[in-house]
Amino acid sequence: MAADVRLSEQAIDPAAELAAFSAAHEAAGGIVSFLGQVRAGGGVKALELRHYEPLTLPGMRELAERAHARWSLEGLLVIHRTGLMHPGDPIVLVAAAARHRRDAFAAAEFAMDHLKSESWFWKREQVDGEWRWVEPREQDFEDIRRWE
């Protein structure tokens, strides 16, 4: 079963996406999903995600293939926003469907950890009218090392 991997310049509708995903994978006994959204607070008014077309989507597809190869999955959904967002907006939706729940939990977490630390995205925040680039977090690298 091929993974459904997308970049979206438009708002994501997580409920509609999950409904369609679960309808497409009736053989799955469990679906684990993760929704990342723009965190409110810290004076952040807006967030912009930039990507590099030739690398970003192919990299996400390759990540999905690795998850499929490692766990027994019925399906995998990865949708990532690009462009301008505001606090509360969904940034990323990952869902893993499997016959048994452990595969679904692990694959969803694996996909998120790798999206956070490896995927070709650059993020900047607008605070007090000024844009500043967000640097990588050490925690993200620690999160990915767990899967080695």
Next chain:
Amino acid sequence: MARLLFLGRLEDVAGMEELSLPLARVCPLAEVMAMLPGELVEALRKPNVKIAVNGVIVAAEGLAIADTDEVAFLPPVSGG
């Protein structure tokens, strides 16, 4: 025209997202860099900046740029 793309914070250092440079022949990366401001070159040469030519990550060492190439400078990603 060779297209140079500056991703992430490199855009701020460059003051632009991309720059087109006419190259009369295939040029070593160092020659292309010599056409750019020193502050930008310093930022592009940092070891954690990766380079993609026409969408493929390549090593900076021995790299030569053709007039038709798209060269992207990629600083560390900030996570999705």
